[in-house]
Amino acid sequence: MQPQHTLFVCTSCASVWKDGKTIGKSGGQQLLEQLLQLYPNWDLRDEWQIQPVECMSACSHSCAISFAAIGKYTYLFGDLPYSEENLSAIADVFNCADNYYSKPDGLLPWSERPAALKKGVVARIPPIPIKTVSSKE
Secondary structure (H helix, E strand, O other): OOOOEEEEEEOOOOOEEEOOEEEOOOHHHHHHHHHHHHHHHOOOOOOEEEEEEOOOOOHHHOOOEEEEEOOOOEEEEOOOOOOOOOHHHHHHHHHHHHHHHHOOOOOOOHHHOOHHHOOOEEEEEOOOOOOOOOOOO
16 A cells, blocks of 8 residues: 655755765755664554655755645645754654644644654645635636
């Protein structure tokens, strides 16, 4: 069965550039690797896929992730730490994803978000309606 929820991870966040080329591993790539390392132990791994994205245009808020599912709000979170010392932020991502999964509409009240995802909301995008409003109606 195909997972219905997606955790997008920006892999170009917190990149170091020199002469038009990236140097070393980006913070986003490090964040992705940390998430993938813990992913096999996640209870909801069969319900979620982790999808790397080259850029999420949240450069001033790196590192960035997004939760998305059909019929639910999409959240774009930024300002996530990516250093190995802050593994609690990785646990917070999975905990918030669990909460998102449990909500039929995906709405994540501030009070229900883990610490690492309380301050970093960049966008909350409404779900695409099943019936769209036309200007001809």
